[in-house]
Amino acid sequence: MPRTIVRRSVTSLAAFALLLSVGACGANASSSTNSDKNLKTVSFMLSWAPDTNHIGAYVAQKKGYFAEEGLNVDILATSQAGAEQAVSTGAANFALSNTFNVGVANIKNAGLKLLAQIQQRTSAIWCSLASNTSIKSPKDFDGKTFATFGANESDAVIKRMIQTDGGKGEFDKVTVGTSTFQTLSSGKADFGGFYTTWEGVQAELNGPKLNCWNEPDYGVPGNADEIGIITSDAEISKDPRTVQGFTRAIQKGYTWAYEHPDEAAQILVDSAKDANLDIKFVKRSMQIITEGNYWGPRDEVKAGTFTIGTPDPDGAQKYFDFVADSGAYTDQNNQVVTTPPVATQQIDTQYLIPGADIVKAIQ
Template sequence: MEVFTLKKYLLLAISLICVFAVMVSGCGNKQSDKELQAITVGVMPDIDSVPIIIAQEKGYFAEEGLKVNIQQFKSAMDRDAALQSGNLDGAISDLLAVAFAKSGGFDVKVTAYTDGDYKLIAGKNENVISPKDLVGKDVAVSKNTIIEYVTDQISVSQSMKEDSINKVVIPQIPTRLEMLQNGKLAAATLPEPMGSIAVANGCKFVTDSEQLGINPGVMMFTAKCVDNKKAELQAFYRAYNKAVKYLNEHPQDEYMDLIIEKSGFPAIAKTALKLPKYREAGLPQEKDVVDCMKWMNSKGLIKQEFSYKDLVVDLFK
């Protein structure tokens, strides 16, 4: 009798454990199946945006259960206005734009580096071999942006004074490229692929941010998005990394038509541009952030002295 009762209680206990396990499992699945909120991201006509476009077009965002709305911009000014008006959750951007936003009371966070390159290109009729050959000449930039920062860093690297070249402010990237190609400028600093396109059309490569060893390009999201959509951003970067893997494992010919169609790159980019080996999402180096902030403070562009931790958030923990 005692043996029977013991067996009965053991079976009852096992049954209760099984029921509890099923309940916990069910709750867990319900949580993991929770629908992700959509995010809206701004991109520019540059190579930083390519992994995002591939992630969208190859369905990697969809695989993660994430809807991403991509908005195209031709100037940093328009992109930043859209971000601060609440039309974007995040954007392909740079450390300067992040600091400007934060300094103005609009809280944004750097979530990852990007793999852009910024080239100083001289006109086809200019006798230019090094940056020093541009002293006293017109060089097109976009004011108080990554483009001007890279241009100044090039001058510093050549022991040139910042005012030794005549900076001409042309915010629109396609306009800057067109004026350079038409001989209306001695030189211009351009993001890729516009730099390579200018060279393919007869202009002359002088130097670039890669040779300087600087990388101020970043992906940023609003602090509100970081706080309220962490799962969405983690899904975003899982899809981004799938796109990076695809780009690095497949020849450019396989996807360049798609990139040109979706990014707004000129058709010549198909033959003129060599894409970099993209890196999986990760955080920028502290030196890149510190050097950029020092430059901004030295020019009086911001009053605050932002630290690395003030600007960068780690979503990859």
């Protein structure tokens, strides 16, 4: 679950390798979609291999929510350049991304907007192998080796966590070549980044066991993982009705999945067959998402008093400011940018449908 994965590259590179190996596994899922000529075909690009972050799109497709909006949606495997660039250039109409990635891309004039923020709390975890007894808390990352995908942003997060825990914030790095799990198990690195809703499930069910810490508990402000649905300013200007219909359908898909996690897990497994997802694994991921209220307070979502897709610009801004202070932003000329993106300028909420209307529509 990536942050080239959505926000930053802390996911297992194995997930990206899987995505390349299955090719257009997401596109294959759309082959069963109603191809009636009266439906308008648009594309939704995955941000990495199919997983529970994408599950609302597969549910919306399977349950006919896209078709109800007059849309035939092709679910596409991510491009090597990334979902943000694909949407910016028009290669895809919509994609999974997050507020942070949108802000970073817009520094380079990508012209993107977040339409719906699905994930409401941070899921990134920073872990060492449980067998590595020299690491008992983040301060013990000092002097150790970080398995990184190369993002300066991740360096800033680790430094802040170490210093908040009483350490100096000094560590070595090695670039992950296959997967973070493999890099740690080989002894080439001591700690790395994962996601509790995916790699955390892998560690729980299949090993290796991990000791993990959450970045908000160690001084990292805001919400770095505001995962959601993006489109381009050009798409909004050109075809607002399609944007509205897609947003409404995707809200229905994620809301239904939140209310029916086991059934949604089966839809994902059946729809993304080439990914060879294990149903036990996917159900456990959905269990963590629902029990942890990752997409919002679940009781309130069911009651229609909380709308899936609600943005959190305050949380995004705090994280934008933190990253700016670390000097991790660069423009299209690779020059450091010290002014953070403005969170409210990365978000377009005009197409969100109130939670009560969504709940009524999927009953």
